[in-house]
Amino acid sequence: MTTLTATTIVSRPMAQDDDFRPMRQLLIDTVPITPIGFNWDMRRLDGKRFYNEDLADNRLSTRPVQLWEDARDLVAYVLSEGAGDAHLQVHPDYRYLEDEMLAWAEAHLPAPNQDGVRELEVMVNEYDAHRQRLLGERGFEKMGYGGMIRHLRFGKQPIPQPVVADGYTLRATRPEEMDDEMDDCRRIADLLNAAFRRTFHNGEEYQNFTRTAPSFVAELDLVMEAADGTFAAYVGIPYDPANRRGIFEPVCTHPNHQRKGLARALMLEGLHRLRRLDAVDVTVDTGDMVPANALYSAMGFTEAYRSFVWKKIYNEEK
Numbered sequence: 001m002t003t004l005t006a007t008t009i010v011s012r013p014m015a016q017d018d019d020f021r022p023m024r025q026l027l028i029d030t031v032p033i034t035p036i037g038f039n040w041d042m043r044r045l046d047g048k049r050f051y052n053e054d055l056a057d058n059r060l061s062t063r064p065v066q067l068w069e070d071a072r073d074l075v076a077y078v079l080s081e082g083a084g085d086a087h088l089q090v091h092p093d094y095r096y097l098e099d100e101m102l103a104w105a106e107a108h109l110p111a112p113n114q115d116g117v118r119e120l121e122v123m124v125n126e127y128d129a130h131r132q133r134l135l136g137e138r139g140f141e142k143m144g145y146g147g148m149i150r151h152l153r154f155g156k157q158p159i160p161q162p163v164v165a166d167g168y169t170l171r172a173t174r175p176e177e178m179d180d181e182m183d184d185c186r187r188i189a190d191l192l193n194a195a196f197r198r199t200f201h202n203g204e205e206y207q208n209f210t211r212t213a214p215s216f217v218a219e220l221d222l223v224m225e226a227a228d229g230t231f232a233a234y235v236g237i238p239y240d241p242a243n244r245r246g247i248f249e250p251v252c253t254h255p256n257h258q259r260k261g262l263a264r265a266l267m268l269e270g271l272h273r274l275r276r277l278d279a280v281d282v283t284v285d286t287g288d289m290v291p292a293n294a295l296y297s298a299m300g301f302t303e304a305y306r307s308f309v310w311k312k313i314y315n316e317e318k
Helices: 016-033 042-050 092-108 129-137 184-195 203-212 262-276 290-298
Strands: 009-013 066-070 073-079 085-090 118-125 141-153 169-172 221-225 231-236 245-248 251-253 281-286 303-313
Touching (some): 009 092, 016 073, 042 203, 066 092, 073 092, 092 118, 092 129, 118 129, 118 141, 129 303, 141 290, 184 203, 184 221, 184 231, 184 251, 221 262, 231 262, 245 262, 251 262, 262 281, 262 290
Parallel strands (some): 245 281
Antiparallel strands (some): 009 066, 066 073, 073 085, 118 303, 141 281, 141 303, 221 231
16 A cells, blocks of 8 residues: 655745756656657756856846755746746646746746736647646636747658758868857857847857857757858757757758758758767757748658747736
């Protein structure tokens, strides 16, 4: 006969870097026992901590982060990626904590929108009936936008060889070489800014990530170099060796070099390299971008998991 004993759950704020490793390990440990995309992949947490121009500036602590522990074992946490959003990471055995986690998020994470009205957004997978129910009970409403995560299991599936367009060279990045204006780190930053219409990327943040992020693998960081030495496309493939899973992040092409199959060639090369590492599967997380999702579908990604933003507006708050 099994005797069930009550557990004591303790909730506390994150203690800077002391908690990073347990937070990361929770993401790794839950991969085999949760659906695709249930928690963040560990690269996303690596990026939030290490993809930074100044490593001493811990971006994880920009906004409040709350942890839940059972006998000092981390079992859940809530963090924010941007102003006015909440992301729940939880061991599936502790899903009963999610209502408490959402209550904490509502108390600490809402932020003013462009109209000055406080709101909170939570991204929820379509398969997650439990979390959708909790959000509905709390007054959140489902929006018409969200994201998509695609999954490919290697198995015996054939992978085509990459075809590189004339005038381009496929190679791995060399982030340690920072000696002139055309070094790889600055070229990566320039490409990211152009591809995603940003201005804030710089070579130092990328090099810091390559030097310190546990998920970075040099041979899986691939670029397509144009004849003039600029980078035309980039595919980073962090790797989770515990689960033998590759993660395509990011996938991008410079606007001046699109429609030449460059990203597809890089991804195919990445798939071959992952297979040589004995990877089991690979994921790629996207938004609602139609061209990107069409590319991933055409490449044979076998499953797609859709998510939507659920939003609550706090009209009564000043």
